[in-house]
Amino acid sequence: MRKIIFLGILLLIIAGLLSLILFRGRSPFGKSNSSFASEPQKEITKIEFSDGEKKLRLEKEGEGWLLNGKSETRKGGILFIQRVLQEIKIKSPVSAELFENEITAKNISAIKVRVYEKRKLLKSFLVYKTSSNIYGNIMKIRGGSKPFIVYVPGFEGDIGSAFTFNELYWQPYNVFNLLPSEIAAVTFENISDTSASFSIINKNQQYFVSDLNKNLTGWDSSLVSRYISYFTWIPFESWAFELGEEEKKKVESQRPLYRISVTTTSGSKTVLTLWERMTDKNDTKDSDRLFGKTESRDVLFIMRYFDIDPLIKKRSYFFPE
Numbered sequence: 001m002r003k004i005i006f007l008g009i010l011l012l013i014i015a016g017l018l019s020l021i022l023f024r025g026r027s028p029f030g031k032s033n034s035s036f037a038s039e040p041q042k043e044i045t046k047i048e049f050s051d052g053e054k055k056l057r058l059e060k061e062g063e064g065w066l067l068n069g070k071s072e073t074r075k076g077g078i079l080f081i082q083r084v085l086q087e088i089k090i091k092s093p094v095s096a097e098l099f100e101n102e103i104t105a106k107n108i109s110a111i112k113v114r115v116y117e118k119r120k121l122l123k124s125f126l127v128y129k130t131s132s133n134i135y136g137n138i139m140k141i142r143g144g145s146k147p148f149i150v151y152v153p154g155f156e157g158d159i160g161s162a163f164t165f166n167e168l169y170w171q172p173y174n175v176f177n178l179l180p181s182e183i184a185a186v187t188f189e190n191i192s193d194t195s196a197s198f199s200i201i202n203k204n205q206q207y208f209v210s211d212l213n214k215n216l217t218g219w220d221s222s223l224v225s226r227y228i229s230y231f232t233w234i235p236f237e238s239w240a241f242e243l244g245e246e247e248k249k250k251v252e253s254q255r256p257l258y259r260i261s262v263t264t265t266s267g268s269k270t271v272l273t274l275w276e277r278m279t280d281k282n283d284t285k286d287s288d289r290l291f292g293k294t295e296s297r298d299v300l301f302i303m304r305y306f307d308i309d310p311l312i313k314k315r316s317y318f319f320p321e
Helices: 002-023 075-087 096-103 221-232 245-253 304-312
Strands: 048-050 054-061 066-069 089-093 111-116 120-129 136-141 148-151 174-176 183-190 198-203 204-210 257-263 269-278 287-294 303-304
Touching: 066 198, 096 136, 096 303, 183 221, 198 221, 204 221, 245 269, 287 304, 303 304
Parallel strands: none
Antiparallel strands: 048 054, 048 111, 054 066, 089 148, 111 120, 120 136, 136 148, 183 198, 183 257, 198 204, 257 269, 269 287, 287 303
């Protein structure tokens, strides 16, 4: 009798262990409907977004990535989307009622995401971008699947923003990226202090400094060369996509702080206009950042003073004390 009882207990223990092994890795919602993370053998090499006629492709070429097969991409944007695609996990399920109210009723269409390693499709899923949660998304594996809010552990931000068709987001956040030999002329206008404004002209690798009206003498050529070298890399922090039309008009209607114009040896010209920026509370001036815009794009961006400070010089900078 004891042997039978012992044998029964042993069988129960074995059955429990087998159940633990078999179900330990299972998702409570069914892996086929809730596994969003891509798991490449080596690396993700292509990412595609589509929504009706809208399409966007990010693809690795050599050591870099191209946008739609032609444009250079921003390294930070690529690293972020790669992290999202490989680390996303379910934060919480979404009820049918919540999905109806936040997605269906608001006519939010799904972005189809496809992730590849070379020719192998690693993962595909649907992203519904929404402000109903701090992660900016509700996702499904397919149309008839259960919806979830998805997040990246350790990142308490809007990952939905990474799934965008806006090509500006994927391109490098650079205002100027010019070698000294590519620069034919620079004009710096200090709008509130015209006595600080100046112009530098490069003629056959010989510089001339003026006060915007006449050429000046006595300036230090090494300081001029150093100033021109700063245009090798002048980035901005982010696009101000969150600004509405009224806010944008309000910024641009203000008197600018500075205007910097650069003409290249090939004849192209970039004009950067900079405006004061208020803090998020909108009651004090932002001492760390300002708004910027170039004439080539009708979108404002945010610049850190840390990045633009090398170009904000007074005319006296070029003259020895």
